Amino acid sequence: MEASGTDERVVRVGLLGAGTVGSGVWRILHEHADSIATRTGARIEVTRVAVRDRSRPRDVAIPDHVLGDDAMAVVEADDVDLVVEVMGGREPAGALIRRALELRKPVVTANKELIAHEGPALTAMARAAGVDLAFEAAVAGGIPIIRPLRASLAGDRVTRVVGILNGTTNYILTRMTEAGEDFADVLADAQAAGYAEADPSADVDGHDAAAKTAILATLAFDVAVHADDVYREGIRGVSAADLRVAQRLGYVIKLIGVANVVDGRVGVRVHPAMLPADHPLASVRGVFNAVYVEADATGPLMFYGKGAGAMPTGAAVVGDVIDAARGLVHTTTRPSDVHVGPADLRPIEELRTQYCVRLEVDDRPGVLAEVARSFGAHDVSIAQVWQDGVADGAELVLVTHRSREADLRATVDALERVDSVRRVAGVIRVESEAFSA
Amino acid sequence: MEASGTDERVVRVGLLGAGTVGSGVWRILHEHADSIATRTGARIEVTRVAVRDRSRPRDVAIPDHVLGDDAMAVVEADDVDLVVEVMGGREPAGALIRRALELRKPVVTANKELIAHEGPALTAMARAAGVDLAFEAAVAGGIPIIRPLRASLAGDRVTRVVGILNGTTNYILTRMTEAGEDFADVLADAQAAGYAEADPSADVDGHDAAAKTAILATLAFDVAVHADDVYREGIRGVSAADLRVAQRLGYVIKLIGVANVVDGRVGVRVHPAMLPADHPLASVRGVFNAVYVEADATGPLMFYGKGAGAMPTGAAVVGDVIDAARGLVHTTTRPSDVHVGPADLRPIEELRTQYCVRLEVDDRPGVLAEVARSFGAHDVSIAQVWQDGVADGAELVLVTHRSREADLRATVDALERVDSVRRVAGVIRVESEAFSA
Numbered sequence: 001m002e003a004s005g006t007d008e009r010v011v012r013v014g015l016l017g018a019g020t021v022g023s024g025v026w027r028i029l030h031e032h033a034d035s036i037a038t039r040t041g042a043r044i045e046v047t048r049v050a051v052r053d054r055s056r057p058r059d060v061a062i063p064d065h066v067l068g069d070d071a072m073a074v075v076e077a078d079d080v081d082l083v084v085e086v087m088g089g090r091e092p093a094g095a096l097i098r099r100a101l102e103l104r105k106p107v108v109t110a111n112k113e114l115i116a117h118e119g120p121a122l123t124a125m126a127r128a129a130g131v132d133l134a135f136e137a138a139v140a141g142g143i144p145i146i147r148p149l150r151a152s153l154a155g156d157r158v159t160r161v162v163g164i165l166n167g168t169t170n171y172i173l174t175r176m177t178e179a180g181e182d183f184a185d186v187l188a189d190a191q192a193a194g195y196a197e198a199d200p201s202a203d204v205d206g207h208d209a210a211a212k213t214a215i216l217a218t219l220a221f222d223v224a225v226h227a228d229d230v231y232r233e234g235i236r237g238v239s240a241a242d243l244r245v246a247q248r249l250g251y252v253i254k255l256i257g258v259a260n261v262v263d264g265r266v267g268v269r270v271h272p273a274m275l276p277a278d279h280p281l282a283s284v285r286g287v288f289n290a291v292y293v294e295a296d297a298t299g300p301l302m303f304y305g306k307g308a309g310a311m312p313t314g315a316a317v318v319g320d321v322i323d324a325a326r327g328l329v330h331t332t333t334r335p336s337d338v339h340v341g342p343a344d345l346r347p348i349e350e351l352r353t354q355y356c357v358r359l360e361v362d363d364r365p366g367v368l369a370e371v372a373r374s375f376g377a378h379d380v381s382i383a384q385v386w387q388d389g390v391a392d393g394a395e396l397v398l399v400t401h402r403s404r405e406a407d408l409r410a411t412v413d414a415l416e417r418v419d420s421v422r423r424v425a426g427v428i429r430v431e432s433e434a435f436s437a
Numbered sequence: 438m439e440a441s442g443t444d445e446r447v448v449r450v451g452l453l454g455a456g457t458v459g460s461g462v463w464r465i466l467h468e469h470a471d472s473i474a475t476r477t478g479a480r481i482e483v484t485r486v487a488v489r490d491r492s493r494p495r496d497v498a499i500p501d502h503v504l505g506d507d508a509m510a511v512v513e514a515d516d517v518d519l520v521v522e523v524m525g526g527r528e529p530a531g532a533l534i535r536r537a538l539e540l541r542k543p544v545v546t547a548n549k550e551l552i553a554h555e556g557p558a559l560t561a562m563a564r565a566a567g568v569d570l571a572f573e574a575a576v577a578g579g580i581p582i583i584r585p586l587r588a589s590l591a592g593d594r595v596t597r598v599v600g601i602l603n604g605t606t607n608y609i610l611t612r613m614t615e616a617g618e619d620f621a622d623v624l625a626d627a628q629a630a631g632y633a634e635a636d637p638s639a640d641v642d643g644h645d646a647a648a649k650t651a652i653l654a655t656l657a658f659d660v661a662v663h664a665d666d667v668y669r670e671g672i673r674g675v676s677a678a679d680l681r682v683a684q685r686l687g688y689v690i691k692l693i694g695v696a697n698v699v700d701g702r703v704g705v706r707v708h709p710a711m712l713p714a715d716h717p718l719a720s721v722r723g724v725f726n727a728v729y730v731e732a733d734a735t736g737p738l739m740f741y742g743k744g745a746g747a748m749p750t751g752a753a754v755v756g757d758v759i760d761a762a763r764g765l766v767h768t769t770t771r772p773s774d775v776h777v778g779p780a781d782l783r784p785i786e787e788l789r790t791q792y793c794v795r796l797e798v799d800d801r802p803g804v805l806a807e808v809a810r811s812f813g814a815h816d817v818s819i820a821q822v823w824q825d826g827v828a829d830g831a832e833l834v835l836v837t838h839r840s841r842e843a844d845l846r847a848t849v850d851a852l853e854r855v856d857s858v859r860r861v862a863g864v865i866r867v868e869s870e871a872f873s874a
Contacts, residue, residue, distance in 0.1 A: 028592055028734050038659075039591045136589065142735040144581075144589035152573065152581035154476045155465055155755030222475075280741055283720045297465050297752035298579040302741035304717055315734035318592030 009042035011325040014080035015049045016071050016096060017087030021110050021137070022049070023059040024314020025086060029321070040322050042329045050074040050087075059310070075100045082324055084317060085109040086137075094118060101125045101133065106324040110137035110317055116211035116227040119218055120340040132327055134320035139212045140165060140289045142312025143305040144319070149219045149293070156295040158220040160260040162431070165212040167287035167307045168196045168203035169235050169255040173272075174285045177243050177252060183236065195287065205234035206255065206270040213257030216291070217268045221261055223343035225268055230257070231348040233271035242426045245358060245397050246274045249384075252282045253428065265346035274356060274430040349406040354383065354430035356399050357408075359415065360423040363394040367420040371396060374414040378407045393422060399430060446479035448762040451517035452486045453508050453533060454524030458547050458574070459486070460496040461751020462523060466758070477759050479766045487511040487524075496747070512537045519761055521754060522546040523574075531555060538562045538570065543761040547574035547754055553648035553664035556655055557777040569764055571757035576649045577602060577726045579749025580742040581756070586656045586730070593732040595657040597697040599868075602649040604724035604744045605633045605640035606672050606692040610709075611722045614680050614689060620673065632724065642671035643692065643707040650694030653728070654705050658698055660780035662705055667694070668785040670708035679863045682795060682834050683711045686821075689719045690865065702783035711793060711867045786843040791820065791867035793836050794845075796852065797860040800831040804857040808833060811851040815844045830859060836867060 013029070015022055029036065029044055037043045049062050050071035068074060075083055075096050083100040085093050085107060093114050100107050107126070109115065115122070115138045126133035136146045140163065149158070164170050168190060175186045187204065190196035202208045210230035217225040235255050246253045251274035259268045275282045280302045284290040289307030294300050306312040361367045368387070375382055375398070384399040400408065408427070415421050450466070452459055466473065466481055474480045486499050487508035505511060512520055512533050520537040522530050522544060530551050537544050544563070546552065552559070552575045563570035573583045577600065586595065601607050605627060612623045624641065627633035639645045647667035654662040672692050683690045688711035696705045712719045717739045721727040726744030731737050743749040798804045805824070812819055812835070821836040837845065845864070852858050 024734070032592060032594060035594065036592055143738060144585040147584060147589055148581040151760055152584055152753065152756045154759040155469060155473055156752040157469060157472065278720070278722075280720060283715070283717060285715070295752065297461070297748040297755075299743045299746075299749055300741075301580060302739070304737075304739035304741070306736045309736075311734040312736055315593040315732065316589065318734075319589040322591045323588055 008037070009329055011040070011042045011044050011328055012047040012079050012081045013044060013321065014074040014077060014083050015046050016074060016083065016085045016093070018049050018051045018058055018060070018062060019086070020310045021086040021313045021317065024310035025084060025317045026060045026062060028311070028314050028318045036318070036322060040325045040329065042325055044321060044325055047079045048074040048077055071096055072099065075105070076103065081105060081328055082321065083107045084321060085111055086317065088113065090114050090117060097122060098125065101129045101131060104129045104131050106132040106134075106327065108134045108317055108320040108324055110135065110313055112138040112208070112211045112215065113227070116214045119215060120224040123340065132324040134324055136320050137313045137316035139215050140291055140303070140305070141307040141309060142316050143289060143291065143303050143307065144316070145216070145291045145303050146219060148303065149216070153293070153295055153298065156297045158293060158295045160294040161216045161220050161258070161291060162281065163209075163212065163216060163257045163291040164254055164281060164284050164289055165209040165257045165291070165307065166203055166255060167289055168200070169209070170284065170289070171195055171287045172204070173235060173238065173253055173255065176238070176240065177247070180240060182240055183238065204236055206232045209255060209257045209270045213259055213268055213270055216257070217259035217266055217343075218340060220259055220293075221266055221343075222340050223266055224340050225259070225266060225343050229268055229343065229345055231269040231271070235272050237426070238272050238428075239426060241358065242428055245356065246428070249274065249356070249399065250277050251275060251430065252277055254281060254284070256281070256431070262346055265344045267346040267348075267351060269348055269351070272428055274428055276432065349404070349409070351405040352402050353405070354400055354402055354432060355408050356397065356426070356428045356430050357412070357424065358426040359396040359398070359421055360390065360425050361394050361396050362420040362422065363389060363392070364420065367394070368396065370418050370420055371398070371415065374418060375400070375411050378411040378414065379403070380407050380411045395425070445474070446766055448477070448479045448481050448765055449484040449516050449518045450481060450758065451511040451514060451520050452483050453511060453520065453522045453530070455486050455488045455495055455497070455499060456523070457747045458523040458750045458754065461747035462521060462754045463497045463499060465748070465751050465755045473755070473759060477762045477766065479762055481758060481762055484516045485511040485514055508533055509536065512542070513540065518542060518765055519758065520544045521758060522548055523754065525550065527551050527554060534559060535562065538566045538568060541566045541568050543569040543571075543764065545571045545754055545757040545761055547572065547750055549575040549645070549648045549652065550664070553651045556652060557661040560777065569761040571761055572652075573757050574750045574753035576652050577728055577740070577742070578744040578746060579753050580726060580728065580740050580744065581753070582653070582728045582740050583656060585740065586653070590730070590732055590735060593734045595730060595732045597731040598653045598657050598695070598728060599718065600646075600650065600653060600694045600728040601691055601718060601721050601726055602646045602694045602728070602744065603640055603692060604726055605637070606646070607721065607726070608632055608724045609641070610672060610675065610690055610692065613675070613677065614684070617677065619677055620675065641673055643669045646692060646694045646707045650696055650705055650707055653694070654696035654703055655777060657696055657730075658703055658780075659777055660703055661777050662696070662703060662780050666705055666780065666782055668706040668708070672709050674863070675709050675865075676863060678795065678832075679865055682793065683865070686711065686793070686836065687714050688712060688867065689714055691718060691721070693718070693868070699783055702781045704783040704785075704788065706785055706788070709865055711865055713869065786841070786846070788842040789839050790842070791837055791839055791869060792845050793834065793863070793865045793867050794849070794861065795863035796833040796835070796858055797827070797862050798831050798833050799857040799859065800826060800829070801857070804831070805833070807855050807857055808835070808852065811855060812837070812848050815848040815851065816840070817844050817848050832862070
């Protein structure tokens with residue numbers, strides 16, 4: 001940090017990456033420079049920007065003398081007080097951030113993948129160095145969720161976090177629900193419109209939501225949860241028939257990431273689930289994200305907004321930059337004193353929730369009894385059942401009472417061996433108002 | 438702050454008030470003492486509690502030697518590092534807080550009334566003293582909204598805040614909507630159940646929501662808005678017929694507090710409004726609160742949760758206490774550098790929004806033409822109209838296009854002089870998806 005000619009302090013930022021989010025950060029820092037200076041007590045100036053390809057056209061006009069292609073040089077430069085990492089991916093981002101922290105430079109990152117795998121280690125490094133490591137933008141883009149979890153709820157005990165954390169899948173499920181379209185058609189449209197990647201696996205198979213769920217679990221429970229610890233199912237298996245059944249039961253289907261604590265053990269999972277239509281999360285439509293938090297004293301909270309995009313994510317990064325810059329100006333940080341311990345994980349098999357099972361069966365007497373016997377034999381009791389004729393057979397839909405996942409899986413295995421069951425067409429977890437444990 | 442025998446630092450709190458919120462604060466600080474110590478880097482100890490009547494029975498067991506009835510003595514005590522004010526009301530709370538700030542003791546308060554009237558002056562005092570003045574609990578109880586507005590959105594430009602800020606009125610409107618009951622019946626029930634005060638005016642006439650709206654406007658726009666600056670209508674005039682009409686049009690009626698900026702001027706208002714049924718605020722039911730924020734870069738955000746109650750509000754206070762205590766432990770604060778200027782207020786007459794006007798009229802030819810002429814004569818154009826027979830007359834419902842409030846009021850005055858109009862039975866503002874300006 002240096003004093004400018006007019007005695008105004010300046011915090012000099014090194015920006016690593018100038019893609020979508022980086023462009024947003026650049027734009028916001030410039031468009032709102034005056035109000036940011038007021039709020040920070042210092043001007044924030046981007047002195048260096050590292051990009052992979054200097055000649056590539058960008059959304060924002062970054063002067064040539066600021067651009068460079070050596071990211072490590074930016075981190076180490078004397079005229080960089082604070083490092084903003086928006087290049088993404090685990091390496092070289094990880095090495096760059098570690099170096100910045102070694103140099104006691106505060107770091108702001110939007111890197112969900114890196115934080116989901118190395119967050120606790122990097123946070124410990126930052127604490128040891130006495131500088132900020134902030135990553136509000138890594139989860140749910142523009143929605144302030146990290147700061148509320150860390151600061152506002154610091155005096156409370158969080159018991160559960162349920163998030164709609166991926167805009168692409170929520171857009172697809174919303175279109176499937178509201179327009180009655182098929183997964184493949186909506187995905188193709190979303191790809192054409194730029195809402196979904198050419199390779200959609202990170203979104204539709206739940207990898208993105210799993211990384212965010214891991215970060216939320218770590219923050220909520222002070223234990224180290226990695227992206228790979230998260231049980232994960234995507235939305236490829238959700239059919240129009242599932243959505244129809246959900247609607248009939250008064251539910252909507254959402255891809256949710258859940259982190260909760262049961263008997264001291266942390267369960268983390270991402271999968272499609274039926275949510276009651278009057279639950280606050282059920283009204284989250286299209287590309288919007290939301291995070292629902294339950295805490296002992298505070299009760300339920302929900303945070304809703306845009307989970308992606310240059311400007312929302314850029315604004316979240318800039319919020320962190322201002323906070324870190326104020327720490328520099330006041331020559332202080334308030335590093336978190338939270339020590340993140342190892343996580344005792346609860347396997348998915350121990351989950352207790354309700355399930356909606358959709359079967360295609362022969363349309364003849366005795367089928368229901370056979371099916372019911374399979375449930376009963378595995379301690380899964382049935383709460384609701386109905387049967388419709390379809391083509392030459394019948395569709396049988398059963399909703400269970402709260403049951404153990406392991407028992408439900410054994411039931412499904414058994415059903416697949418029942419002669420009159422042609423196909424187990426769908427199994428979806430049902431999260432009732434009180435959610436499952 | 439002092440070092441304890443075990444070299445663990447201790448932050449000593451003086452608690453002013455031990456009513457509903459104070460009891461919640463006491464309980465949370467004690468039940469979560471260990472995790473709070475970890476997060477703070479210091480133990481937080483309540484060394485003194487000031488109450489009006491020491492003999493009054495309380496929800497929590499506060500040891501006798503801690504209790505006192507001299508609040509100023511608590512503020513000034515050498516063994517108090519940090520003051521928590523949860524007594525409410527403007528005085529003596531204001532004098533106590535000013536004295537604490539003079540002594541450079543950080544202050545946490547839940548006092549909406551005081552902050553709505555003197556927030557900017559007190560914040561300036563705190564900044565001059567270099568200590569924290571935090572009031573997360575003063576708006577929307579347990580919902581983290583102050584911190585996100587101040588910190589997370591510091592790099593963005595907030596353009597509008599719309600809140601459901603009063604749980605009592607939201608409970609009443611929800612019951613009226615869902616059970617079809619009348620205002621007076623629901624209010625009586627709510628009073629019996631303890632959801633509403635014996636004198637319900639602060640809630641049902643919108644005073645409480647107006648104070649919170651003033652605080653939100655001040656934080657969102659960095660201008661001094663006082664509770665008395667807020668245009669205010671309560672819910673006493675909302676009838677079952679209004680709710681029925683709203684439902685038919687695809688809206689729900691909520692008491693909202695709105696703060697927005699138009700051409701550099703700040704509009705602040707509290708009134709019942711029709712919101713589209715698929716708007717995120719529409720799904721906020723019962724005693725829950727929510728704050729919807731629109732910002733340039735971030736887009737729309739919503740924060741949802743419990744707006745009142747000992748534990749949610751207590752948790753919000755404790756979150757602030759932890760933050761302020763960390764400031765003490767790290768012998769630093771990060772005071773806001775925001776300078777709050779005077780507000781240029783936009784009078785309600787300049788509001789431009791849609792209106793739903795419900796008229797009881799004679800059921801004879803020519804009435805619609807007479808009514809339509811009154812609208813047209815005042816530049817208010819009609820978007821939608823329908824007529825139903827009621828008893829021996831008819832009910833005429835008109836929804837306008839976006840119009841100036843002043844023109845609408847002139848229209849209503851004119852309608853009241855039209856012979857065939859028996860009564861202007863209801864006028865409710867309609868906030869469309871894009872909200873009004």
